[in-house]
Amino acid sequence: xxxxxxxxxxxxxxxxxxxxxxxxxxxxxxxxxxxxxxxxxxxxxxxxxxxxxxxxxxxxxxxxxxxxxxxxxxxxxxxxxxxxxxxxxxxxxxxxxxxxxxxxxxxxxxxxxxxxxxxxxxxxxxxxxxxxxxxxxxxxxxxxxxxxxxxxxxxxxxxxxxxxxxxxxxxxxxxxxxxxxxxxxxxxxxxxxxxxxxxxxxxxxxxxxxxxxxxxxxxxxxxxxxxxxxxxxxxxxxxxxxxxxxxxxxxxxxxxxxxxxxxxxxxxxxxxxxxxxxxxxxxxxxxxxxxxxxxxxxxxxxxxxxxxxxxxxxxxxxxxxxxxxxxxxxxxxxxxxxxxxxxxxxxxxxxx
Numbered sequence: 001x002x003x004x005x006x007x008x009x010x011x012x013x014x015x016x017x018x019x020x021x022x023x024x025x026x027x028x029x030x031x032x033x034x035x036x037x038x039x040x041x042x043x044x045x046x047x048x049x050x051x052x053x054x055x056x057x058x059x060x061x062x063x064x065x066x067x068x069x070x071x072x073x074x075x076x077x078x079x080x081x082x083x084x085x086x087x088x089x090x091x092x093x094x095x096x097x098x099x100x101x102x103x104x105x106x107x108x109x110x111x112x113x114x115x116x117x118x119x120x121x122x123x124x125x126x127x128x129x130x131x132x133x134x135x136x137x138x139x140x141x142x143x144x145x146x147x148x149x150x151x152x153x154x155x156x157x158x159x160x161x162x163x164x165x166x167x168x169x170x171x172x173x174x175x176x177x178x179x180x181x182x183x184x185x186x187x188x189x190x191x192x193x194x195x196x197x198x199x200x201x202x203x204x205x206x207x208x209x210x211x212x213x214x215x216x217x218x219x220x221x222x223x224x225x226x227x228x229x230x231x232x233x234x235x236x237x238x239x240x241x242x243x244x245x246x247x248x249x250x251x252x253x254x255x256x257x258x259x260x261x262x263x264x265x266x267x268x269x270x271x272x273x274x275x276x277x278x279x280x281x282x283x284x285x286x287x288x289x290x291x292x293x294x295x296x297x298x299x300x301x302x303x304x305x306x307x308x309x310x311x312x313x314x315x316x317x318x319x320x321x322x323x324x325x326x327x328x329x330x331x332x333x334x335x336x337x338x339x340x341x342x343x344x345x346x347x348x349x350x351x352x
Contacts, residue, residue, distance in 0.1 A: 006030035013236045035113055038068030040303055045099075045253060046077040047122065048088030048236040052102045059106045069113025071104060071329075076234040088273040090127070090335035091120035091239035092262050100263065107274035115277035118306035120239035120258050121232045122281040124344075128258055131165055131174035133251040134242040135228045136177065140315055147213030154332040155180065155209050155222045161288065164220025175226035176293060177310050180204040182211070185219040191319045197309045223311055226291065246285065247292035247339045256351045278352050280344075289314050291335045299335045306334065 029037070043058065062070055074096065077085035089095035100116065107114045119125055125134070137157035145151050157171060164273060165173045183197045200220075203211040209220065230243045244250040260279060292298075299307045310319060310328040317324045 006090075025145060035111060035195045037069035038066060038220065040069045040071065042073050043070035044116075045072060045074045045088070045248060046079070046236075047085045047097060048074045048239060050088065050092055050099050052099070055103050056106050059103065059110055059112060059187055060222060065113070066162075068276075069115070069276070071115035071277070072100060073115060073117040073281070074236050075238060076121060076236050078234060080312055087237040089238060091236060091258070092126065092128075092259065093238075095178045097262055104274050108272075112274060113276045114274045115279050116259070116263075116275060117224070117281050118278050119232055119260055119280070121235035123243060123283050124252070124255055124280045125232050125241050125243040126239065126255075126258075129242050129244055129251075129255065131172070131242075133167075133248070134174075134245055134249070134256050134279070135230045135245050135286055136225050136289035136290075136292050137161065137286065138223060138225055138274050138295075138311075138314065139225045139289075140221050140311075142219060142315070145182075145213060145218050145220055146216070147218060148215045150212045152208065152210050154207055154221070154280070155204065157207070158222065160225050160226050160228075161225075161229040163231065163232075164227045165229065171225040175224050177201070177204070178223040178225050178291070178296070179311060180209065180220065180222050181309070181311060182213065182218045182220045183312065184245060185217040189317045190313060191317055193348045194319050196260075197312060197319070207344070219234075221312065223293075225291045226286060231283075232287035233282075233284065243286070246344045247290065247298075247336065249293065251341040252344050252347045253351060256348055260351075280348070285336075285340070292339070295335070295339070298339050299332070302335050302338055303331050314330065 041062070041063075059070070064149060074091040081343075090126070104114060122179055137160075139160050141156040141158040143153070143155065145153070160172055160175075167173050178203045179199060180203070182200050183191050200209070200211050203209060203224070226244070232239070232241055232243065235241070244255045255280060263275070265275070310325075310332075313319055313325045313328050314332070319328070
């Protein structure tokens with residue numbers, strides 16, 4: 001069967017010159033640019049099904065057609081009538097790494113650059129990502145109790161995402177109780193003053209609330225951080241796994257170091273090594289309330305106040321006023337943005 005090679009052009013680098021550059025040198029650079037200035041392209045390894053011979057062929061074609069390099073990308077064959085493209089080995093498994101090492105060797109021979117998309121499909125993650133390192137959301141459950149008098153009651157566990165990994169007891173394999181809050185109940189879901197929000201987390205243990213509320217009807221909400229269950233998008237059949245927690249720098253560090261160690265890359269290695277970049281493609285945070293284990297600490301660092309008492313606004317309540325509630329949500333969303341940039345992109349760049 002004749003192999004058809006398709007390269008998707010993604011970026012063109014243009015050489016810039018200083019004022020001192022001679023016209024002849026500039027002209028020569030346009031006529032015969034270096035590999036860094038030539039077009040580079042995504043190199044899709046559909047279903048991870050590749051051969052050494054096929055990889056060599058692709059690289060030689062890329063060189064012949066004037067490209068400067070390729071980005072290796074293990075992806076699902078999303079249009080695959082009758083299984084035309086077989087399912088290859090798991091991404092970053094023994095066979096997969098051997099294929100990458102072969103591509104690196106051949107790219108060096110042909111003087112081409114390489115990049116690697118650091119997951120099968122997108123964005124970042126894989127079957128090696130355990131629940132404590134996987135993407136997370138904030139979930140909540142609520143009850144209404146009446147005071148005065150002692151309340152000794154199991155609080156319902158929040159309904160989590162359908163794909164959240166669970167144990168035999170039906171609870172998530174990983175979760176963290178963030179807070180249990182109480183405030184006077186009202187039909188209009190308005191809390192006139194934030195001082196009315198009481199943190200009763202110290203009255204909650206082993207799933208049970210033991211609290212003596214003041215007189216009146218009280219809204220009690222349990223906030224829990226657990227996994228979103230978001231899986232890689234368009235991963236090859238044998239390479240499916242969860243997203244990492246993009247708001248946790250340790251998750252990014254864990255993920256990139258897993259790839260680096262599997263490839264045997266070393267700090268301060270050969271500057272002429274063909275593999276120049278470790279990349280991530282696209283970004284889709286899972287639906288829901290974004291949260292991570294240290295979100296409270298990060299929020300306080302960025303905004304100098306504690307977000308816990310304001311959590312009811314993420315549950316549909318208004319605190320103090322619509323304007324003040326909107327201000328908290330603005331601060332919350334900015335924290336998500338800042339934390340994503342720091343935890344994923346800044347941390348990933350520092351590791352590379």
